[in-house]
Amino acid sequence: MSMLASYLTLAAVLFCIGLYGVLTKRNAIIVLLSIELMLNAANLNLVAFSKYGVVPSLTGQVFSLFAMTLAAAEAAVGVAVLIALYRRRATVNVDEFDELRR
Amino acid sequence: MLNFNIDFTGEFFAFFLLAVCAIVGAVLAVNFTKVVHMALSLAFTFVSLAGLYVVLQAEFVAFVQVLLYVGAVTILMIFGIMMTKHQSEGQERGRPLLETLAAIGCLCLFGILFYAIRSAGFAKPDVPLPDNNTLSIGKLLYSTYAIPFELVSVLLTVAFIGAVALAKREEDQP
Amino acid sequence: MATVFSQYAWLVPAFPLAAFAILTAFGRGWSRAGAWIATLASLASFALSLIIAIERIVSNAEDYVGGFDWLRAGAVNLTAGYEVTNLTALMLVVVTLVAFLVNLYSLGYMGEDERMTVFFSYVALFTSSMLGLVLADNLMILYVCWELVGVCSFLLIGFWYRKPEARAAAKKAFIVTRVGDLGLLIAILLLFWYMPDHALDFASLHNVFHTQSGIISTSITTLIALLIFVGAVGKSGQFPLHVWLPDAMEGPTPISALIHAATMVAAGVFLVVRTFDIFQASQAALDTVAIVGAFTALFAATIGLAQNDIKRVLAYSTVSQLGYMMLALGVGSTTAAMFHLFTHAFFKALLFLGAGSVIHAIHTQDIREMGGLGSRMKATAWTFGIGVLALSGIPPLSGFWSKDAILSAALEKSPWLFAVGVLTAFFTALYMARLFFLVFTGKARGDAATYARAKDAPWTMTIPLIVLAALAVVSGFVQTPMSGWLGSWLWSGEAKEHAEGVAIVASVAASLLGIYLGWLIYAKGTIRRDAVSSRLPWLVKLLERKYYIDELYELLFVRSLRGLGKALAVFDDVVVDGAVKLAGGAVAGLGRLNTRLQNGQVQTYGLVAVIATVVLVLAIAGRRFW
Incomplete structure (x- = not known):
């Protein structure tokens, strides 16, 4: 088992834990946090491949920088949407937002 | 398939420690009852990941990770928690079917990924990374990846304006 | 020599079929006109059949077969055709004559019924199917017509469907004959399997079985013959499938005359005669036929002694006489069987139509409530009496000649069968005498007002009686021991039957003894009527309840x-x-x-x-x- 495989396995673990949090948690903030966790796991993959990949280069790290930026922007917008929703419905429980049903 | 030939180097030891921290933080994050505890344990995970980046000789990325995630995203989430009324205790009524199925799904997904990782053959690289990480990244950003860099800045502006517009309190119409 | 008219034999069933179609399509509200159309159609059929038969008698004609290919599937070729031989020509005449007379009779009998047109359409369909059965040149067409005849019988027995007994009787008839039909179907399938070229027409059957070429093994032949006989047992009401015939008397009396006396029940005998080559190839089958026939004859005669419904006595008499025909076939004499079929059709139809006249006049069917009708209904009484004498086998009426032919043939083969036949003849004469004396002589036992109104039926009902009575007298002379014309005409010159003196003497003696005994008991009153019933009540009860066979079937x-x-x-x-x-x-x-x-x-x-x-x-x- 090479080092790369260890890093990838760790990333897979973190990803799955984050996925579980997204699917299960009732508070919307925690859902957003779990999404951040999943993105982090992907970043770890990128950086691991940048060092241990077939052709090691800095491309992976640059890509992970971009990903991080995007994740931050998305978190900001997400929280803004959540606040707007909260003003309307006075709740942050995800299972009370079910207008898609009709 | 499961051939355990691990060479116990110092790097591996450091990796193992930090990995345990990261996983513990993540698991605690989904198991705490209070929301603020969840956010803080997740911050702990982010820090361990930054440590892992250092082990991977990606110092700049580690620095940015701490800055962005621990500094910005976690604080943002805590702001969000503070501004919305939340049940600080977890709800008593669970959704057992959903949780069970989600656990099964995630476990299966992990199994698939693990199997894929194990059966892939990775070649041993022999080209080392450049020494000065920040300088090299800076050079790359402004030469090869200049256009994505500019686009990202546009995107950040748009996101910022959008967030403000969304979260603005509506003014009373006369 | 070729014939001119035989090729038009297909018209004979076509006329009544056309009448059926017309009446079904347009008949609503026609009443009398529809009935006359049906009668005229049956007259046309009769005329044509008579012409065909006369031509065949006068000129020594060869057999005619016509038809068309019906189904072709690989090596199998089914045809639909008709065959005009001397045998089928004879049957054509019998069926069409009785059908015409019954049509005429029904104009009077069913005159007030609101569903008269429906009745005549069913009768026309029946006539057409029966004629189709007679003319069929292969077993498939015969089976189709066989089933059609069964359906018509069902429809006609249950004609007065509002009566629950009629409905039950119709169902019983259909189901019981179905049991027999299954045997026939299996026999046809076996023949289809074993016959070379899968041929089912009678010419091929004759070729294969008559020359005993051994193509088909004896055990299979016996099986086929027995299965065909099962079909005949169902249709002709032999034991153990006789139970439907007496109940079928729930239908209108003209139907009882046409279907259950003269034609449909004779179809079983006709089937055995047509396939007789198969039976002759298997001695076991012939013996079975003879034994079943003899047993049924005696069995039904004893039951008839204890029945009180005029039509049921005649029904059991029919079963008994059919047993005689089967006995004749079983001892190998197809001539005697066909001869008895021929004469029986006339005098049994006569008896039934006469009974219908009585019922029409008195409005009851129980003979215990009749009596002394002879003085009020002269024509009916005279013709009925002729029928009784013919059935009992008194010379020189037709029944004597045909019954004697059967008994002679039986004597040649087995003394036991002969003894059973003579005993049955005695019982036949006894119950017919009982019937005649109780109905037509003595004092009126029923309602006096009804008795006073009783008179002879209208001319449409009386003319057929007279015609049939005349035929009952003269039709026996076609086959006497002196000149066996019928036998040689039917089978183109095969061995002549000859009579035994013993048989003649024994049968006449038995018949005379039976009539005398009946006169003593029921007319003169010398022997008391309850002489037997008071000493052996269980015997009378057993006979009255038809040996509890119906109850047994119900249980089993x-x-x-x-x-x-x-x-x-x-x-x-x-x-x-x-x-x-x-x-x-x-x-x-x-x-x-x-x-x-x-x-x-x-x-x-x-x-x-x-x-x-x-x-x-x-x-x-x-x-x-x-």
């Missing part, structure tokens, strides 16, 4: 089949309906499940996406494992 077959039917109904309800409901319920349940999935929550949708991805990956990538 009806109850168990009804139970099976109930079990199957439960199975149908639970299993079959349950499966259908399960299909519907499963879909509805699946729908309800899907409703829970579409609850508008993003986490649910996300979960579905994750599980779907996992399943897809497992399915596609997992194929390498198996």
Whole structure:
């Protein structure tokens, strides 16, 4: 088992834990946090491949920088949407937002 | 398939420690009852990941990770928690079917990924990374990846304006 | 020598069939006109049959076969055709004559019935099917017409369907004959299997079985013959499938005359005669036929002694006489059987129509309530008397000649069968004498007012009686021991039958003794009527209840089949309906499940996406494992 495989396995673990949090948690903030966790796991993959990949280069790290930026922007917008929703419905429980049903 | 030939180097030891921290933080994050505890344990995970980046000789990325995630995203989430009324205790009524199925799904997904990782053959690289990480990244950003860099800045502006517009309190119409 | 008219034989069943079509399509509200159309059609058939028969008598004609290819499937070639031989020409005349006379009679008997047109249409369909059966040149067409005749019998027995007894009798007739038909069907299938070229026409049957070429083994031949005989047993009311015939008397009396005396029940005898080559190839089958026939003859005669319904006495008499015909066939004499069929058709139809006249006048069928009608209904009494004498076998009436032919043939083969035949002749004479004396002589026992109104029937009902009476007298002379014309005409010159003196003496003695005894008991009163019933009441009860055969069948077959039917109904309800409901319920349940999935929550949708991805990956990538 090479080092790369260890890093990838760790990333897979973190990803799955984050996925579980997204699917299960009732508070919307925690859902957003779990999404951040999943993105982090992907970043770890990128950086691991940048060092241990077939052709090691800095491309992976640059890509992970971009990903991080995007994740931050998305978190900001997400929280803004959540606040707007909260003003309307006075709740942050995800299972009370079910207008898609009709 | 499961051939355990691990060479116990110092790097591996450091990796193992930090990995345990990261996983513990993540698991605690989904198991705490209070929301603020969840956010803080997740911050702990982010820090361990930054440590892992250092082990991977990606110092700049580690620095940015701490800055962005621990500094910005976690604080943002805590702001969000503070501004919305939340049940600080977890709800008593669970959704057992959903949780069970989600656990099964995630476990299966992990199994698939693990199997894929194990059966892939990775070649041993022999080209080392450049020494000065920040300088090299800076050079790359402004030469090869200049256009994505500019686009990202546009995107950040748009996101910022959008967030403000969304979260603005509506003014009373006369 | 070729014939001119035989090729038009297909018209003979076509006329009544056309009448049936016209009456069914347009008959509503026609009443008398429809009846006359049917009668004229049957007259036309009779005229044509007579012409064909006369031509065949006058010129020594060869057999004519016509028809067309019906089905062709590989090596199998089924034809639909008609065959005009001397035998079928004879049957044509008998059937069409009796049909015409019954049509004429029904104009009067069914005159006030509101469904008269329907009645005549059914009778026309029956006549057409019976003629088709007679003319059929292969077993398939014969079977089709056989079933059609059964259907018409069902329709006509249950004609007054508002009466529950009529409905029950119609069902019983159909079901019991169905048991026989099954035997016939299996026989046809076996023949289809074993015959070279899968040929089912009578010419091929004659070729294969007559020359005993050994193509078909003896055991199979016996099996086929016995199965054909089962069909005949059903249709001709032999033991043990005789139970439907007496109940069939619920139908109108002209039907009893036409179907259950003269024609349909003779179809069984006709079938055996047509396929007689198969029977002759198997001695076991012939013996079975003889024994069943003899037993039925005696059995039915004893039951007839104790019946009180005029039509039922005649019904059991029919069963008994058919037993005689089967006995004749069993001892190998087709001539005697056909001769008796020929004469029996006339005098039995006569007796039934006469009974119908009586019922029409008195409005009851129980002979215990009749009496002394001879003075009020002269024509009916005279013709009925001639019928009684003919049936009892008194010379020189027709019944004597034909019964004597049978008894002579029986004596040649087996003294036991002969003894049974003579005993049956004695009983026949006894119960017919009882019937005649109780109905037409003595004092009136019924309602006096009805008796005073009783008179002879209108001319449409009396003319057929007279015609049939005349035929009952003279038709016997076609085959006497002195000149066996009928036998040689039917079988183109095969061995002549000859009579035994012993047989003649014995049968005449038995008949005279029976009539004398009947006169003593029922007319003169010398022997008291309850002489037997007071000493042996159980015997009379046994005969009256028809040896409890109906009760036995009810216990053995009806109850168990009804139970099976109930079990199957439960199975149908639970299993079959349950499966259908399960299909519907499963879909509805699946729908309800899907409703829970579409609850508008993003986490649910996300979960579905994750599980779907996992399943897809497992399915596609997992194929390498198996």
